[in-house]
Amino acid sequence: xxxxxxxxxxxxCNDDGYQAGGIKALTAIAREMGRVVVAAPQLPQSGMxxxxxxxxxxxxxxVQAGKGLEVYAVSGTPAxxxxxxxxxxxxxxxxxxxxxxxxxxxxxGNSAIYSGTMGxxxxxxxxxxxxIGFSFDDYTPEADFxxxxxxxxxxxxxxxxxxxxxxxxxxxxxxxxxxxxxxLKVTTAAAGRWVSEYERRTDPYGQPYYWMTGTFExxxxxxxxxxxxxxxxxxxxxxxxxxxxxxxxxxxxTASLLExx
Amino acid sequence: xxxxxxxxxxxxCNDDGYQAGGIKALTAIAREMGRVVVAAPQLPQSGMxxxxxxxxxxxxxxVQAGKGLEVYAVSGTPAxxxxxxxxxxxxxxxxxxxxxxxxxxxxxGNSAIYSGTMGxxxxxxxxxxxxIGFSFDDYTPEADFxxxxxxxxxxxxxxxxxxxxxxxxxxxxxxxxxxxxxxLKVTTAAAGRWVSEYERRTDPYGQPYYWMTGTFExxxxxxxxxxxxxxxxxxxxxxxxxxxxxxxxxxxxTASLLExx
Numbered sequence: 139x140x141x142x143x144x145x146x147x148x149x150x151c152n153d154d155g156y157q158a159g160g161i162k163a164l165t166a167i168a169r170e171m172g173r174v175v176v177a178a179p180q181l182p183q184s185g186m187x188x189x190x191x192x193x194x195x196x197x198x199x200x201v202q203a204g205k206g207l208e209v210y211a212v213s214g215t216p217a218x219x220x221x222x223x224x225x226x227x228x229x230x231x232x233x234x235x236x237x238x239x240x241x242x243x244x245x246x247g248n249s250a251i252y253s254g255t256m257g258x259x260x261x262x263x264x265x266x267x268x269x270i271g272f273s274f275d276d277y278t279p280e281a282d283f284x285x286x287x288x289x290x291x292x293x294x295x296x297x298x299x300x301x302x303x304x305x306x307x308x309x310x311x312x313x314x315x316x317x318x319x320x321x322l323k324v325t326t327a328a329a330g331r332w333v334s335e336y337e338r339r340t341d342p343y344g345q346p347y348y349w350m351t352g353t354f355e356x357x358x359x360x361x362x363x364x365x366x367x368x369x370x371x372x373x374x375x376x377x378x379x380x381x382x383x384x385x386x387x388x389x390x391x392t393a394s395l396l397e398x399x
Numbered sequence: 400x401x402x403x404x405x406x407x408x409x410x411x412c413n414d415d416g417y418q419a420g421g422i423k424a425l426t427a428i429a430r431e432m433g434r435v436v437v438a439a440p441q442l443p444q445s446g447m448x449x450x451x452x453x454x455x456x457x458x459x460x461x462v463q464a465g466k467g468l469e470v471y472a473v474s475g476t477p478a479x480x481x482x483x484x485x486x487x488x489x490x491x492x493x494x495x496x497x498x499x500x501x502x503x504x505x506x507x508g509n510s511a512i513y514s515g516t517m518g519x520x521x522x523x524x525x526x527x528x529x530x531i532g533f534s535f536d537d538y539t540p541e542a543d544f545x546x547x548x549x550x551x552x553x554x555x556x557x558x559x560x561x562x563x564x565x566x567x568x569x570x571x572x573x574x575x576x577x578x579x580x581x582x583l584k585v586t587t588a589a590a591g592r593w594v595s596e597y598e599r600r601t602d603p604y605g606q607p608y609y610w611m612t613g614t615f616e617x618x619x620x621x622x623x624x625x626x627x628x629x630x631x632x633x634x635x636x637x638x639x640x641x642x643x644x645x646x647x648x649x650x651x652x653t654a655s656l657l658e659x660x
Contacts, residue, residue: 187448187478188512195600195608217448217513222609225596248642251449251521252478256644260512264592293657300656306649324654326645329566331525335486339456347456348483376657378649381509383517384587385641388567392639393585395561396554 146172146298149223149233149262153183153216153241153254156201156209160240163283164272165207167291168237171298173206175233177223180211184243186254189215196222216254220261235298236262239272240290242281246273246311246365246375247328249354259307260381268297269307275314275369285318289374292322306378311365315372322374328364330356407433407559410484410494410523414444414477414502414515417462417470421501424544425533428552429498430467432559436494437463437470438484440477445504447476447515457483477515481522496559497523500533501551503542507534507572507626507636508589510615520568521642529558530568536575536630546579550635553583567639572626576633583635589625591617 148168152161156178168174177198191214202209210227212219220236238258245253255271262269270293274286289312302308309327313319335352361367365375409429413422417439429435438459452475463470471488473480481497499519506514516532523530531554535547550573563569570588574580596613622628626636 182454185451185453187450187518189448189450189476189515190446190513190611192446192611193443195610196597197606197608215450221593221596221611226599226609248525248644250644251642252451254450257448264509296657302656303646303649303652306646306653308653309644321659322657324650324658326647326650327643329643332482335482336457338487345458347458348487349456350451350453350482376653377644378646378653379644380646380649381512381644382588382590383509383511383570383638383640383642385564385567385639386587388564388639388641389585389587391564392567392569392637395563396557396583396637397585398582 146234147231148172148174149236150174150176151216151219151236151238151258152178153186155179155182156211158242159279159281160242160274160283163287164237164240164290167287167294169206171294175223175228176209177212177219177227179216179219180213183215183254185252186215186257187252188217188257188260191215191218198222198227216258217261220258224261224265233267235294236267236269237272237294240283240286241273242279243277244273244275244311244369245271245309246369247330247354250309250327256309263307263381268302270294270297270310271308272310272312274312285314286312289319289322293376305380309377309379311369311375313369313372319374320372322376323368325365325368325375325377326363327377328356328361328366330354407495408492409433409435410497411435411437412477412480412497412499412519413439414447416440416443417472419503420540420542421503421535421544424548425498425501425551428548428555432555435468436484436489438473438480438488440480441472441474444476444515446513447518448513449478449518449521450476452476452479459483459488477519478522481519485522485526494528496555497528497530498533498555501544501547502534503540504538505534505536505572506532506570507630508591508615511570511588517570524568524642529563531555531558531571532569533571533573535573546575547573550580550583554637566641570638570640572630572636574630574633580635581633583637584629586626586629586636586638587624588638589617589622589627591615
């Protein structure tokens, strides 16, 4: 695919909503490189994974219109935003790149399965558009994305120029450290699981309710191929991802277990 | 892991809600095999993928209590249901098996990324419990699951007895055909994408809104390793799945593209 074009069209999504600081930082970088269409949730949609809206219709409000920048606020999930952009909002234009984020908080380890930021990225992958999710180690609404910008710019420029391997999108996480990240490593998603995931409380009427909380425990904190290993040490992690959930290594064992019985 | 136990404990989740016909059929089969705890959404949660509820608390109402069967209706997503069961509702008991479904409608091809049924299954995988999602080719609320039952029973019994390969859960789809399925095949998720995903309408005030619709187009309809190929021909498909989204085959190419520049 020829991705070297004079004026690229860049589609931007996120999960924190169109008014978040992270998407504004990402939009500013994208505008250095080309025309920009933002399609982002009207309201924050963290933890929405690849959820889609079925059973009720979507709305999209154009909140900004200009020569190089259009912004749409969509009444759905991050995946809805990307889908609606590809099908309707882009009006037949094909983007050269989809970027999602910059997320307020990491989407690292196999916890990335919950990421709405990546939910939008997978839609770009389905549409054969080079697609990248960016996440930064600061959950706060007032996060300062200054130290991210050179890394986001570098990855976007490189992917715009060279494309990505077929069937692959990128999950980029950026650490927060004094002096900025030390470098960039291509990584795997750290294997682990959440523990102590809820805090139980009792309401004024004596009934229980549960707040999500917990900590992510890695199976092997010393796995030096993993994203969290390098993030801990101040490096940007880039994990190549695929949408196919099939575990091909297990096809034979599963067939032995279940076929022809 | 020794999964041969005298009285197995089986955790059941779904995405169609605790009152759906599919979960009632699955519960009936599970009760033949052991004690059952159902933790399912209070309201239908189709298309919720691995979405989790953040920013608002969850509630769980016990709607049935008995010696061999407890049923909880949870105010969240399918993944929330499984998480809350593991952390709170099971009260420290460890299930021998998690089953999710039987979903009203297929979760096949790489569209399974949107499946709430599988969202619950991946939580079982994170907790190292053998976990299986079941889906049936009938979207209607009044679907008749009779022809599914022998196949669901066979797969559950086999997995209860022998466990599953480490890091793997199963996505089982069951076709609707006269005389019942012809047999069972271990498959991959068919690669493809949705096209024409929205129907645009205009409200009485002249404003547009969008209904999700569309069709799933396979990249290669003749791929005889894929779930949809065998489902079309009247076979039950079983796809082994993993939660790790990393595309290990692309690590080298991604490193060549992005590292040390």
